[in-house]
Amino acid sequence: MQTGIIAAFGSQLIDWLNRYTFVEEQRFSDADYARQVASSFCDELLRNGTTTALTFCAVYPQSVDALFEEASRRSMRIAAGKVLMDRNAPDALLDTPRSGYEDSKALLERWHGKGRNLYAITPRFAPTSTPEQLEAAGTLWREHPEALVHTHVSENTGEISWVRSLFPTQQGYLDVYDHFGLLGRGAVLAHGVHLTGRERDRCAETGTAVSHCPTSNLFLGSGLFHVHDAKDPKRPMYVGLGTDIGAGTSFSLLATMNEAYKVAELSNYPLDSVKAFFLATLGSAQAMGVDDKVGSLEPGHEADFVVLDPAATPLLAQRTSRVSDIEELLFVLAVMGDDRAVRATYVNGVLAHDRDHASA
Known part of the structure; x- marks a missing residue:
């Protein structure tokens, strides 16, 4: 709205x-x-x-x-x-x-x-x-x-x-x-x-x-x-x-x-x-109140998930190449990431957005 x-x-x-x-x-x-x-x-x-x-x-x-x-x-x-x-x-x-x-x-x-x-x-x-x-x-x-x-x-x-x-x-x-x-x-x-x-x-x-x-x-x-x-x-x-x-x-x-x-x-x-x-x-x-359906990858949940690209930009790639564990990688993505880091979005198991093949 x-x-x-x-x-x-x-x-x-x-x-x-x-x-x-x-x-x-x-x-x-x-x-x-x-x-x-x-x-x-x-x-x-x-x-x-x-x-x-x-x-x-x-x-x-x-x-x-x-x-x-x-x-x-x-x-x-x-x-x-x-x-x-x-x-x-x-x-x-x-x-x-x-x-x-x-x-x-x-x-x-x-x-x-x-x-x-x-x-x-x-x-x-x-x-x-x-x-x-x-x-x-x-x-x-x-x-x-x-x-x-x-x-x-x-x-x-x-x-x-x-x-x-x-x-x-x-x-x-x-x-x-x-x-x-x-x-x-x-x-x-x-x-x-x-x-x-x-x-x-x-x-x-x-x-x-x-x-x-x-x-x-x-x-x-x-x-x-x-x-x-x-x-x-x-x-x-x-x-x-x-x-x-x-x-x-x-x-x-x-x-x-x-x-x-x-x-x-x-x-x-x-x-x-x-x-x-x-x-x-x-x-x-x-x-x-929909955590029985989405929000995690638990068995039986709907397959809504996002693929994140830790090398989406040159600076992000440089920084993520130096991380020591998954928690640091997630932190860098949270602080430096934006829509460019979203490689793909899946809705109920079906590809709904593909960054690299999106229409102009």
């Missing part, structure tokens, strides 16, 4: 949304444009070695149809849903609690479980939904617990203050979602940069996952997500790694691992290569 505004200069989150994101999203009322963007989005995912993705569509149902149709053509696993927004956005992007519920229910019944598609009930974030809409979203999830829930939480300090003013009777940002029944296994919250210890405990208790999006958080100046707090052995949370296009600046999970390492270093936590690759693979699959 936000592919077209990658690298759009802005200040922090709310200004960036108003200046770029909401303007771009209104273009998705055109079904042809939605299909065009969905097609390029899926191709870019595969070129960067991503076979499964959880993402936001626009408020328009046709944007959801377009994405699932394009993903189905490529046999990818996409989890997505129509954004729910009934306030604090341009009029052209607003739905209502009733229309949002009905549109989401129809899309869920049309797409969830069809092929590899998964539906995610998607309130954008608490400030753009009234209590009535969040209540309707919680009702829909209770009716369809097999679906996912996808929204944002505690990305930016100004956003947190805004939520507090809009929901003064709740104990915090996370408690808004908890109150409306939107926490639990299958709920994936983007960012979580400023979650409190109590809120992290609640995520761990309910099985709610967080998507760590370091390039986006750095680009918008939102803050540093503390992986070591989220993965505290006493109450570990489900955490996956997210690119968060288009506040995020790259489709590449290798490039995203590079930024995750730097963010962790600033938090005095050594994010080694094994932990970084875990976040991008099995950790993300666990966050989405």
Whole structure:
């Protein structure tokens, strides 16, 4: 949905949304444009070695149809849903609690479980939904617990203050979602940069996952997500790694691992290569609840995998020729790699992208 505004200069989150994101999203009322963007989005995912993705569509149902149709053509696993927004956005992007519920229910019944598609009930974030809409979203999830829930939480300090003013009777940002029944296994919250210890405990208790999006958080100046707090052995949370296009600046999970390492270093936590690759693979699959299908090469799993080329560039080849073990090789790939290092991408055992034979 936000592919077209990658690298759009802005200040922090709310200004960036108003200046770029909401303007771009209104273009998705055109079904042809939605299909065009969905097609390029899926191709870019595969070129960067991503076979499964959880993402936001626009408020328009046709944007959801377009994405699932394009993903189905490529046999990818996409989890997505129509954004729910009934306030604090341009009029052209607003739905209502009733229309949002009905549109989401129809899309869920049309797409969830069809092929590899998964539906995610998607309130954008608490400030753009009234209590009535969040209540309707919680009702829909209770009716369809097999679906996912996808929204944002505690990305930016100004956003947190805004939520507090809009929901003064709740104990915090996370408690808004908890109150409306939107926490639990299958709920994936983007960012979580400023979650409190109590809120992290609640995520761990309910099985709610967080998507760590370091390039986006750095680009918008939102803050540093503390992986070591989220993965505290006493109450570990489900955490996956997210690119968060288009506040995020790259489709590449290798490039995203590079930024995750730097963010962790600033938090005095050594994010080694094994932990970084875990976040991008099995950790993300666990966050989405699909680790019984993808995320590892366990017998019986679907054969989604990526072939990485440690000699993709002259500098990378020079550096990887000097590594002493697999962990160092993975670390170099995570720090120096990008889409050029993705030699091939396989989806369910079938070649879906070949770097050296890709069409011009």
